[in-house]
Amino acid sequence: MKLSEAQQKFIQGWGQLGASWGINRTMAQIQAVLLLSPKPLCTDDIMERLQISRGNANMNIRELLSWGVVYKSFIPGDRKEYYYSEKDMWELAKKVSRERKKRELEPLVRILGEVKSVEGTSEEVKEFRKVVKSAGSMAKRAESVLDLVMKLDENIFFKWMGKKK
Amino acid sequence: MKLSEAQQKFIQGWGQLGASWGINRTMAQIQAVLLLSPKPLCTDDIMERLQISRGNANMNIRELLSWGVVYKSFIPGDRKEYYYSEKDMWELAKKVSRERKKRELEPLVRILGEVKSVEGTSEEVKEFRKVVKSAGSMAKRAESVLDLVMKLDENIFFKWMGKKK
DNA sequence: CTAAACTTTCAATAATTTCTGAAAATTTAA
DNA sequence: TTAAATTTTCAGAAATTATTGAAAGTTTAG
Structure with a gap:
């Protein structure tokens, strides 16, 4: 080619x-x-x-x-x-992760914090609380994965992944 | 609220x-x-x-x-x-990962495979090969991360992450 | 069957996003 | 300074993507 x-x-x-x-x-x-x-x-x-x-x-x-x-x-x-x-693909991935985390995950986490204070005891309210809670927990997890990825260097990450470089 | x-x-x-x-x-x-x-x-x-x-x-x-x-x-x-x-956020994350991997990562990997066969020895060709190779390696890594995420269940994943559930 | 209930399709339209190009702003060499 | 080189901005145009709504298609009860 x-x-x-x-x-x-x-x-x-x-x-x-x-x-x-x-x-x-x-x-x-x-x-x-x-x-x-x-x-x-x-x-x-x-x-x-x-x-x-x-x-x-x-x-x-x-x-x-x-x-x-x-x-x-x-x-x-x-x-x-x-x-x-930036030509180091790993560095690139880290930077993109950081940016997207800041631009998209954080706004959701903020909203989830706001709506947590919903009042009531109806089934809908219970369902709502449950969903907000688990979405919040998933978002936090995603954030920690990204943080971890951003902190580790490529070698350590792949060693940790159990794959050879 | x-x-x-x-x-x-x-x-x-x-x-x-x-x-x-x-x-x-x-x-x-x-x-x-x-x-x-x-x-x-x-x-x-x-x-x-x-x-x-x-x-x-x-x-x-x-x-x-x-x-x-x-x-x-x-x-x-x-x-x-x-x-x-699907209300299990973990299940949701897995399904979205699987779908996006299929729809977006795989086409890139296919293209990278195609363009690997570039001919020549000029500096541009060398640069090209280098970029394609590292993009390919990053894409494969991303795929293995997604595969792993999809295979593990939530508990095991977070244990592996070193965080309490 | 038949017809009502419901789902799917799709051409037209609307909304949104991206792009252009020229004017305005900025920078720098002399 | 001045003016040429360069970068930035932004209103309008173009391109893309999403939405509508009505017609066509499907399913099922009777």
């Missing part, structure tokens, strides 16, 4: 994965482009590679920077900003 | 969580309604509760059934189908 074709497939597949996990497809594709590039790229490179507008490129690069999975790089004698991706 | 208000908040929050994980908001809300109901509900109950059309309700119920997180229930002497949710 030719490189360009293979790259295209990878970028598409990565974008698809992102999209089905609630991440903007273009954002995931930009990250794929940066992952595949041996050297940092500027906004124009990315615009050209993915055939997208400056606004779109800028917005999504910004988002990737805020997730901490893409970094800025400055090239001496060039005013443009260049970007490169 | 009053039950109706609390339920409303829970349904909204659950829908939000679903939406940010790439699950149709209404689908998640229907599941929340069923989670909170002490008894099975029919399509009309759900339509009324969420103020949605019959088509929409039917489509999303169908999807929930296909994920295996909602079951059908028949009430003697009634021709309508009734639905109830």
Whole structure:
């Protein structure tokens, strides 16, 4: 298979994965482009590679920077900003876990805390309390799994998983 | 807090969580309604509760059934189908893991297998191979984590996590 | 059978999300 | 400073995704 074709497939597949996990497809594709590039790229490179507008490129690069999975790089004698991706997949997984935990799990936990104070003794209220309690406990568990994943390094994690690296 | 208000908040929050994980908001809300109901509900109950059309309700119920997180229930002497949710959050988490692994991780793994055969010795090709290899290894790891989660029961998992139940 | 009860489908429409491109803001070299 | 280079913003447009509702399909009681 030719490189360009293979790259295209990878970028598409990565974008698809992102999209089905609630991440903007273009954002995931930009990250794929940066992952595949041996050297940092500027906004124009990315615009050209993915055939997208400056606004779109800028917005999504910004988002990737805020997730901490893409970094800025400055090239001496060039005013443009260049970007490169975190290439350690383990580090990437940790950062994505951290971000999603913050953005999605925590809001649910907050709501669960609020609604715990529901009044009454009817069957519906009992059912409600039960569901809220078990959802809360599951969310806490998920948080601790993510915390653990984020704290351990790859080696220790896989040793702990009982698999060879 | 009053039950109706609390339920409303829970349904909204659950829908939000679903939406940010790439699950149709209404689908998640229907599941929340069923989670909170002490008894099975029919399509009309759900339509009324969420103020949605019959088509929409039917489509999303169908999807929930296909994920295996909602079951059908028949009430003697009634021709309508009734639905109830899997209420064990651990079971729910396992089923969602299984479904997402199948729907999203597997396609990526397939693509990675395809593009592995890229030809050449340039730096870009080397970089490409490296990225594909580490993405593949991460995907396999993620799959084994999910497999493990799906195989273990809640007790064993949390013991293994070093936390009390 | 027949018809009522119920479920499913799907084309049209609505809602939401993403993208564009040009203008505004910012940065920096000189 | 000044002005060229670059980045950011954002209103409108385009694309995508979700929803409706009515018609078609299915099932079952009688």
